[in-house]
Amino acid sequence: MSIEIIAILLAAFGLTALLLANLLFFTRWAWWIKGVAVVAVGLLFQGTWSALPHLLGWPTARGLPERFNLSALEIVEPDKSGQNKGAIYLWVTDLNLDDSPRTPRAFVVPFHPELQAKLATAGTKLRKNMPQVGEVVETPFESGPTSTHGQQPINLDFFDLPDPLYPEGAPR
């Protein structure tokens, strides 16, 4: 969990605790109501804190970087009954970040047959040890559905990661 999010949560918890303290010391509520409030807020804190790790790791539909290094992919095709809408899962590292250590993040984008074909090619190259760079492109898909179950499809292009350039004069 990032430090910023922990700070936001702790601030929210702290504020709630302050309000609770005020309720305890400055209101004329019966003692049992105050007791219930303390127990309930305690449970709320405990429940929120222990639930947070369960949010981590799952793919997100928001915030796919404009340029990314593709680490892995998983395609779930839709079934004919229409119950399973299909999905494309991507595990990527953001290429727009600075030189800090990069952590891969999991995303999900709506299934589209054209994107599936592009990813099949990119996946084959990945397996051949050819790192793939993905880029979000504005151009719409040439064929296939324009919207997938109400979700706007995301079009991506993939290309081989260029070889790193050697600085001039550096030994090769």
Place this chain on the structure above:
Amino acid sequence: MVTLVLLGLGLYSRWSLKLKVGAVLLVTAAWLAVYFALPHLFGWPTDQNVPRRFNLFGVYIQEPDPHTGEAGTVFFWAGDLAPGADPRPRAYKMPFKATYKSVFQEAQGKLRQNIPQEGEIELDDQAEGKPLDWTRLGQKSVKIKFRDAPVNLPPSKGGP
């Protein structure tokens, strides 16, 4: 719950109106911040709840960096194989260890040869050493082994 506490304060405390309005605004702002901060958690790897048996989709290894002091991490992307588990792949991370590196690299090599890999976790009761830093206090040492996943072949159309 927080709303109830706030309501109690608003109705029964002896605070001035300004203070009460300020408290309401502050609490609203705090919870809006939490609401908007939560989606930023999704997608990032977790070091908890690693499934006992999983289908490996990807591996990403960050080696320790002696210059920056970064301890290194092994990231992996996997689907839980437990019956009834959420079928979506989930991102995990583990502290870098030479043993993890070698088993994950071997599994990654097989993935590249199109051989699906099934991982299995065992708790390591004889773990040695101490956590690298305070963020790793809750982590348990585990042993991981991989094997080639059984391939689900389509049923044969003709008898032998």
